[in-house]
Amino acid sequence: MDRLDLRSFVDRIRVLVDASPPTSFLETRSWLVDPLLEALGWDVHADSCFTDTTIADARLEYVLGVDSTPALFVAVEAYPDDLDVERARRLQKAMARTGVDRTLYTNGRQLVLVDGADDADHLTCPLTSIADREDDLAPVSRTATSRRLEGETGELAARRIAVRRSDLEASIVDDLTAIAGDRYDDVCRVSTERFLDHLVVSLVDSPPAIDGSTSADGSPAADGQETVLEFADPSTVDREGDAASDPAADRSAGDADEGEEYVVRFFNERGSIGAIGHAQSDAALVHAVEFLFDRGLSGLDVPFRSDDDEGTVLNDEPVCADGSPMESPRELSNGLYLDAGGDSTDRADRILALVERAGLRAMLTGAWSGQTR
Structure with missing residues (x-):
């Protein structure tokens, strides 16, 4: 990512919005959000990106990753709609529960960057002004994120499990219940939850x-x-x-x-x-x-x-x-x-x-x- 990428992006969306602003969620996503992520170096069609999912009650349009490690949450509202305070709270909860430490939340007019490393570290600015906020946005570029996630650590392994925990838990419980019998579903579920708790503890470095x-x-x-x-x-x-x-x-x-x-x-x-x-x-x-x-x-x-x-x-x-x-x-x-x-x-x-x-x-x-x- 360089300043030219962001400046070019801002110039394009200003022309687009002045001529015919998005009127729906899909237009906001395809006209504004996808180009924004591209300007930051992300490929929303990559295998490391999965879309339209829910984690810890937070609805996410994108979970962008480096290789197999989730790195950035992206949440989108329609251009005519305001950002939702309750949804923002759920996004922070999802960050806390998974270890994914960056989130972008936008409606195409306002952009909020949440840095999970510090609960107070939030950037809020008009989307059309991001070319002047290069230093603030640099940490969520694909290049900077790749550097930050270099190497293999137990914490990153725990993050991968955390993001996919619901699917993992359901799969393990289904397998155990199929063997033990439906009457032991609750026991299998509690045991699986404890197993995953202990697993992520064992994966972290300290x-x-x-x-x-x-x-x-x-x-x-x-x-x-x-x-x-x-x-x-x-x-x-x-x-x-x-x-x-x-x-x-x-x-x-x-x-x-x-x-x-x-x-x-x-x-x-x-x-x-x-x-x-x-x-x-x-x-x-x-x-x-x-x-x-x-x-x-x-x-x-x-x-x-x-x-x-x-x-x-x-x-x-x-x-x-x-x-x-x-x-x-x-x-x-x-x-x-x-x-x-x-x-x-x-x-x-x-x-x-x-x-x-x-x-x-x-x-x-x-x-x-x-x-x-």
């Missing part, structure tokens, strides 16, 4: 430990060392309403035996992104939810309920949706209130519901019952 492989802000540890997220000291947790003073109540709340913690390990589709642990299940719930908000959980309408929980999980006041007080409200750092009541199974269900809402996966180990989603 396998994470159960106590976390991310920095305190949730980003990967820069030097490859494992940064521990420690939440095991009961003195650091608001224990109001906790049953610690009553051993019988401790047992009914599902607290861990001495020396065993409630551990939640979090995954995106590339592997583990961190973990929390605590000797008490209510505190583990609080820390898990704080971790999810730190990792970008957003868009929740309060009061929030999980599908499996009739009660209110989160609200902006310490009350349930029906106005009754929460059983065990805990105020989070963002000002929302979390109901930490119930037993360990109830708390596990709330964690898993919020993990799913965040577009992540979790494995609950230690004193939990080994639930995963």
Whole structure:
């Protein structure tokens, strides 16, 4: 890609749009988006490109790759339509779940470049001004992308699996169910999900430990060392309403035996992104939810309920949706209130519901019952 490629592209589309702007999605895609990708050095007809697919609930017109490694997501709206904030959120979720770190989103009028290496690194500009943004667009050119993906690493292998995970999972489950029988479909599905989780962990260059492989802000540890997220000291947790003073109540709340913690390990589709642990299940719930908000959980309408929980999980006041007080409200750092009541199974269900809402996966180990989603 050079400045002449972009300048020539901009000159052509200005003439086209001035004469007869696209009126449909197909015209936008063929008249504007395909030529844009060509100017950036991509061949939308190459074997490494697949089209019109959905990944992690995000609809994609193109997944462009270098050889067999997915490298760039492209999403398109019709020229007359505005860009969709909700779709943009889903695109970011798909990036987080797969490790594909660049996305272009355009309606032929505005162009948004999302750089997954930094959640705040977004470029938004009129499509007709991109010739002046060469430095910003250079990272998504075919040439620069090829350089970035040179060599073979476990992380790139994990990315390839992540992008095709739905197909892989369905195929494996079908094969296993055909042998085991339909009544074991759920068991085969859960086992396959766990297998793929462990597979992508084993493929990354720096396998994470159960106590976390991310920095305190949730980003990967820069030097490859494992940064521990420690939440095991009961003195650091608001224990109001906790049953610690009553051993019988401790047992009914599902607290861990001495020396065993409630551990939640979090995954995106590339592997583990961190973990929390605590000797008490209510505190583990609080820390898990704080971790999810730190990792970008957003868009929740309060009061929030999980599908499996009739009660209110989160609200902006310490009350349930029906106005009754929460059983065990805990105020989070963002000002929302979390109901930490119930037993360990109830708390596990709330964690898993919020993990799913965040577009992540979790494995609950230690004193939990080994639930995963």
